[in-house]
Amino acid sequence: MQQLQVTDLHVEFGGLRAVDGLTFNVEEGEILCLLGPNGAGKSTTLDLICGKTQPTGGSIRLNGTEISQMLEFHRARLGIGRKFQVPSVYKDLTVAENLSVAISKRPGIWSALSRFALSDVREAGAILERVDLSSKSNELAGNLSHGETQWLEIAMLIAQDSKVILMDEPTAGMTIQETERTAEIFRSLSASHTLIVVEHDMSFVRTVADRIIVMNRGAMLAEGSIEEIESNEDVKTAYLGH
Amino acid sequence: MDVISNQLFAGLSMASILLMIALGLAIIYGAMGVINLAHGEFVMLGAYTTWALQTYAGIGILLALPIVFIVVAAVGWIIEKVVVQNLYHRPLDTILATWGIGIILQQAVRLGIGAESRFVKGPELLSGNTQIGPLIMSNYRIFLIFFSVAVLYGTWLLMTRTEFGMKLRAIIQNRGISECYGIEAKRIYSLTFAYGAGLAGIAGALITPLFSTIPTMGTGLVVDAFLVVIVGGLGSLIGAASAAVLIGEATALFSIVINDTLGRIAVLAGIIVLIRFRPRGLFPTETRR
């Protein structure tokens, strides 16, 4: 089933067409990787889907609902989650509090007013186990190492439990072992979630990707499995020089 | 028609005073993000310095201007060194600290000089009116308008044509990198703060013939000056100038159409709406992210 349908998406920043007529679909439970040189419009595409940036044209449908004009929190409630390139956790909150914020099945005021800050976190104990942070749940997130911060953000995304998760360079700054663990987690996530991943690390892409889209100058350059992409001439030209 | 043209001039005259007070604030806020609530007290210090020079040394306002500038700039420089410099990483706290400094300056002047209102004589040279048809303009107010434009231009030159200005702009854009290139951010900040304070002092000197010189005279001015800076846009000189003209003229026109009190309420409401829809001001600068 087509979970996310992106059709003829456009956005301009002061004359620069950052995304220019992009069209693609994502199936439920799929891991789609976006590749492309710097400035190809990968991160912008994620921004457009999650609502950080408003498109100048085109449509984005989530399970058939048009979401391209919605505010970001509405999209989040419909099931779009996002991990940013720069790890963005709440540095002044503890690990457990970060997770509690991420558990957002009931994002309304009344629900928030009627429960304690960490009421929800007990359910999330398993998630912390999974990313190996359970011993640090009362530590301020700002005191974590870079790798731990990445893990925390991934844990938060798991806790958020979005249908579609957008990941911007999830393995940046990770060691090889950590990257492997991440790949493992992604695989297990894809059972119940759809993932769109922007990534440069080809070995990681090779491990996780069901399908790959290569972008260049805001448009789709190639689409297919990892083998198809690696043998594509256009892709080689785009990466190796114009 | 006569009333309108006279009122437009009155608005321009208010704008020139607002601009001179706001300019120093705009520079300090724009360059360092410091919300200087003691700015009104710098204006007050300028007025008192003028009074002291005139009363004890017989120096008229115009001749006193450079001395006033230096004196108030020196006070500003000291305050920057002692207090403000320690707060650059906590911009909202500068509101509180400078509010405290304002109280200190105000009380120090009251204890040292007294609470009573002081008299400063306006320059003889600029007394009298100029009349063009129905438009009657006080020469002193005309002078203020031209002087404020000159100060604006001078500041613009300083920011764009001198090494100091170049360094300052470099620091505004990226303090870390600028320091790597050997620009002493601390020194530049101190000088900028001193310059902003000096401008406030000059404004204080120039308004003495029109206003009353008392220790609390600055308190009311700082709110208005701040609105000018915010409406104008962060650190934008031309923005501050147009905001001053906008607010001055709006005040003048509203006050003739409604009355002074409701006119002021209307102007404040307009400013609130303006900030809401253009929070980065009339002329946002793209330099600072």
Place this chain on the structure above:
Amino acid sequence: MTSKFHYDLIALVIFAIVIAFGVPALMNYDGFELNTFARYLALAIASMALALSWGTAGLLNLGQAATFGMGSYAMAMHLKLRASDGLPDFMGWNNVSELPLIWVPFESLAFTLLAGLLIPAFIGGLTAVFMFRARIAGVFVAIITLAFLVAFQLLVINQQGMTGGQNGLTGLAQLSLPGWTVDPYSTGFYYLVAGCLTVALAIGVYLTHSKFGLILRAIREDADRTRFFGYNVATYQTAIFCLSAALAGWAGMLYTMVLEFASPTYMGVSFSLAIVIWCAVGGRESVIAAALGAIIVNMLEGRLSDVFVEGWHLMLGVIFVLVVMFMPRGIYGVITETAKRLHHPKRRHRKTDLQSSSTKQLETGQES
């Protein structure tokens, strides 16, 4: 349930015991002293209300005095009607011949008590919706609320026939509750104010430890990130503004009863900044600390002005500057840092940078 929550509960209980038993005993149940202290307690509510919006959500509301004033005028209007038979005297002087419509319902005590909470909440909510829908943040919140405050005060002063203008509402009756006429010099009145403060603090402590408070802290740190978790940031900010405004209105009602008049200076810029100062001295992160800050600063002010008639203002200025420079997190910061050092004498603690997020917003202007 966290240990921090337990500490706050303990602090609240100690605080309540001290103001309920300790303070009156130390003052020998003297009417004047209790009245003076009740004044500080009423101001403490205003300060803790600001701590909710400023400390928790990072929204520096410089218009807190406006909502405080609304509560204070609501109570004053009721007491003025009680004191006058027919038209309040000042209306006659202003050539107002009939009781203005908005005054009529204030005959009722129940309406007055509700209005003192709900009108500030409503107005606070309106300004909040106006600002936060447009994602205004940082210093712009401070400036807009400040401009609102100035305009509101001018309006109140200008509507002399309805508000008593510059003089405010004076010549008020004492509040009569069923079976009790509230004498502001009585021990009973002191307990009324102390009780109100304790309830307000309990509400505040609960709010800061609820998930609501957590989301607000998340918003303070990174509003955008919070949106991507599906939270409607503007609604949360509006809610805390309303709550804070209602508490400020509550404080205003009590303040009118303490001083027996309402004045437009309660809505002045300097009063509003004073609330910010109390909150900063106590520590904006904790409602209890903020309340304590208000009490301490006011006591200090009373004491200093008693001893140094000429120089007390100057000394207050110096103290504020020193506090901001050397105690950036207020008394609360000093206490928690000391406690941490006692617990982990060797571990170096990361400097909590409360302003990190507001710095960013200050620079960008909007949380784009």
Place this chain on the structure above:
Amino acid sequence: MKRRDFLGGVGAVGTASVLSAPSLLTTAGRAMAQGNDIPVGLLFSLTGAVAVVESTLHNAALMAIEEINAAGGVHGRKLRPIIEDPASDPATYADRARRLMIRDKCVSVFGSYTSSSRQAVLPVTEQRKNLYWYPTLYEGRECSRNVMYGGAVPNQQQDVLVPWLVENFGPRFFMIGNNYVYPKEENNYCKSLLSELGGEVVSEEYVPMGHSDFSSVINRIRSEKPDVIFATVVGDSDVAFARQYHAAELDPEKMPVFSLTRSEVEVKAIGGEAAAGHFSSAPYFMGHKSPENEKFVEAYKSRYGGDQVTHFVSEAAYFQVYQFKAALEKLDPANITPEAIRDAAVGLKLKAPQGEILIDENLHTHLWPKIGQWQSNGQAEVLIQSEERVAPKPYAAYEGQTCTGEGLVKA
């Protein structure tokens, strides 16, 4: 100025915080009973916006107290001034008045310039049956049994002035005042006089308190060309108004300003040149010729400096202390209560600098209205002096209401 031993209070906190906690919490730490003295409160703002005027009132009242003490006090007892600084803020006035009247047990408190501060002090004064001596001219329409009003009420300022204005300058009045009750009330009274005299009000303007840019007002004056500018602008607003009026070169010969509020204090800040030619109406001017005034002015100058001025409010602040003393002298020293002082003060006559004054049974004062024209030396030349002492009618503008010895009577 260090009034009390600091160590006795806050200073001890550092060394023995637990022990001194009570003295920090309560304000009762300072000893009240200092022998046989009579405690008197002085409640004038020394800081803040109205300190400009109130500090001079403070000086005048304090001088009177010290003169009385130097002359041996009252029944051999000294007056002990207890000074508070209410910082120009009504809430602080209320707080400090409580201190003076309740804690320090003053038998009278002298204070206030603005109406709002007086009204802030009223609740505690009336509840504690204390006596508040208020030296300032005000809008009338108040009839407290616990306030001694030493300044002029509208009828005392205008009954002589307005007919003289209409006769000598013309009937077209332009009214400009700050936006609060005093200017509005004076203008109401003036309008009622004008309607009898056949005058008219061409414009009535109110600017916010502390307003400092009068270009709009001046433009309007210029286009209306009134005969009389009837001004009730106060404090630094008035200074700004006068200076900008002068800078706009409006000629006092053609359009003079008649102020009810401008005194020597404001003129000193305005500068003699800008003030010259305009008028004020008041019961007292510094230049008034009388032996009492010469003594007052000389004492004031030698005490506070040769450049200092006395004015119609500081004169009242000064003579009210003497009224207080005279009332005390009539009383049994063992039985001094504020209300006894009040009752003894009614009907009391006193040679004040402005002339012989009398306290009415409605607690206001019978005064000698004068009209002065400002000279370039900063002094007023008294042109007109009322031929008789004028009785205070605080409710003159309100038919059927009279303030009497029993309080307000409504017909």
